[in-house]
Structure formats: structure tokens, C-alpha cells
Amino acid sequence: MTRLISADDKGVYIIAATPFEDDGTVDLNSIDRLVDFYLDCGVTGMTILGMMGEASKLSEEESRAVTKRFLGRVGGKVPVIVGVSNPGTDSLLRFAMDSMEAGAAGVMVAPISTLRTEDQTFRYFAGICEGLGSSVPMALQDFPLATLVHISVDTINKLIDACPQLVMLKHEDCPGFNKLSSLRRGSLEGKHRRISILVGNGGLYLPQELARGADGAMTGFGYPEMLVEVIRRFALGDPTGGEDVFDIYLPLLRYEAQPGIGLALRKRILYRRGVIKSDFVRSPGPKLSRDDLNELEKLIQRLERRLADNPLRLEKIA
Numbered sequence: 001m002t003r004l005i006s007a008d009d010k011g012v013y014i015i016a017a018t019p020f021e022d023d024g025t026v027d028l029n030s031i032d033r034l035v036d037f038y039l040d041c042g043v044t045g046m047t048i049l050g051m052m053g054e055a056s057k058l059s060e061e062e063s064r065a066v067t068k069r070f071l072g073r074v075g076g077k078v079p080v081i082v083g084v085s086n087p088g089t090d091s092l093l094r095f096a097m098d099s100m101e102a103g104a105a106g107v108m109v110a111p112i113s114t115l116r117t118e119d120q121t122f123r124y125f126a127g128i129c130e131g132l133g134s135s136v137p138m139a140l141q142d143f144p145l146a147t148l149v150h151i152s153v154d155t156i157n158k159l160i161d162a163c164p165q166l167v168m169l170k171h172e173d174c175p176g177f178n179k180l181s182s183l184r185r186g187s188l189e190g191k192h193r194r195i196s197i198l199v200g201n202g203g204l205y206l207p208q209e210l211a212r213g214a215d216g217a218m219t220g221f222g223y224p225e226m227l228v229e230v231i232r233r234f235a236l237g238d239p240t241g242g243e244d245v246f247d248i249y250l251p252l253l254r255y256e257a258q259p260g261i262g263l264a265l266r267k268r269i270l271y272r273r274g275v276i277k278s279d280f281v282r283s284p285g286p287k288l289s290r291d292d293l294n295e296l297e298k299l300i301q302r303l304e305r306r307l308a309d310n311p312l313r314l315e316k317i318a
Helices: 028-041 060-074 089-102 118-132 153-162 177-188 206-211 224-235 239-256 262-272 290-308
Strands: 011-015 045-048 080-083 106-109 138-142 166-171 196-199
Touching: 011 224, 028 060, 028 224, 045 060, 060 080, 060 089, 080 089, 089 106, 089 118, 106 118, 106 166, 118 138, 118 153, 138 153, 153 166, 153 177, 166 177, 177 196, 177 206, 206 224, 206 239, 224 239, 239 262, 239 290, 262 290
Parallel strands: 011 045, 045 080, 080 106, 106 138, 138 166, 166 196
Antiparallel strands: none
């Protein structure tokens, strides 16, 4: 049995894709390969049924089947966070409790899009935390580009003070460097409890965010070993080495992070690497053109050439 997530978590909580067959049905066998791949890359944990995991396109039955398969294959080797966001609070809490009973290490919740004021946002998350109870740790997803809800530093700190279940922030506001610095300053000065901050945005700004005090990443780049290695080098006091590794992957990372088609590109990379059987994306979702595929292939080949000549000797976290 794995441990629960906590405010001390660091490293890479990979945002897992949800694999489908070419006909759009859930591919449980590819989930097994995906888990093995992520573990082999050295991830600290996994987050399933996030936005990039196409959670909103799954039925309740499918969501439970996907959760059960991921948790079973991981087998407690690393913590697994389950995304439980739902417009209905009762459905959210029921799925959260079921996921915890199945072996999840915590749950992730994003704000509903109807929240308009800071007070509404605070009351929404305070109510979710009350419903979860003290035994269920929660990660708050702060992704205004997708949720259309902007959460201020003051409101996040107010939630940190009021809700001990809030142990992690998935930070992907953009631009968000100063927000990250402000949150860290509050804990360093002893004004607020320190929580784990893992960053998203495809990993585009990872070196700068680590320098600002982030504990790691919660994103799903198709080469997770890069995220692991960059964070490892920063943790060892070698930020320059971390940035050197990051730079090797940057052209492909930037291409994959394109708004709109990023999910399709990520799935194509995982398919290209032999991890999933199909790169199918459920509707409504992006479709790659022949030009997109050709550009992606050139970038992958370019990366492979650079890695073949790479003197940095990428290492996995033991």
C-alpha cells in the first residue's frame, strides 16, 4: 500500500494519458504499458484523469475502470492522484471516496467555471475540503487558461490556512512566476503553512519555476525522463546542468505544448515510442494534419540525434 500525498512531495507526478483503441474504446492493456513506461522513466508519482487525461470524455463507469486499472498496475510503487473534478459536488465527493478506497494517494480538484469572485472560490474549495474530510489529501489545480477562474495568492493562502487537507498546488497560471514567488514567500516568512507546489504548462518554464521555489512538475510531456532528470539536477544543486538537459528537449517540448493540438501531439509521441497502441483522441478533440505529423517526426528525429551525441549521460532517479 502506498503512502498518501503530503505537503513534502517533490519530483515528477506525471499527468497520465488515457489510452484508447482506434475505435475510441478504453484500451486497458495500453494502461499497463503506460504505467510501466512511466515507472521506468523514474517518476515520483502519477496523476490520472486530469484534463489531458480526457477525464471529461469518460463515462462514470469508464472513469472507475481506468482508475482501477492504473492503481492495480502501479501496485503501490508510487502515489497516484486521481482527478475528481466534476460540476456536481455530490458526484465529485462520491468518486473521490471511491478512488481513495481503491488505493489512491489523494485527489485533485479544479474550480468549476461558474465561480466569479474570490469569496465564491474560497467557499467552493472550503466546502469540498469539508466534504472530503481530514483523511483525504487534496491537490488544487490552478489553471485559469482552461477553467476561466483566476485564484489570487491571498485566496490560496486563505485556503491553506483553513483547510489542512490542501497539501498540494498544481500551479499553471501563466504568467505565474511572481505568483509562485509570492506563495513561497508566505511560507518562508512563517505566515502560512508550506505546501507542495508542482508546476504544469507542459513543463515549458520548468527551470525558472524550480528556481522560484517549485518542488517539481505535474505535467505530461512525452519524454518524462527529461522532467525527472532536470528536477534531479536542480535538487543536487546543479541548476546549470538541469538547464543543459532541458535545452536538448526544448524544441520538441515547445512544439508539443501548442494550445489546441498539444494532447494529440503528446499521444502521438507516446504512440511513436511504442507505449500506447493508438494515438486516438476522443471528440471533441484535436486531429493532426499530415503537416503536423511530418513536423513532429522531424523534431523527434532531431532529438534522437542530439541524444545520441549527448555527453550529459542522462540518469534516472534511483
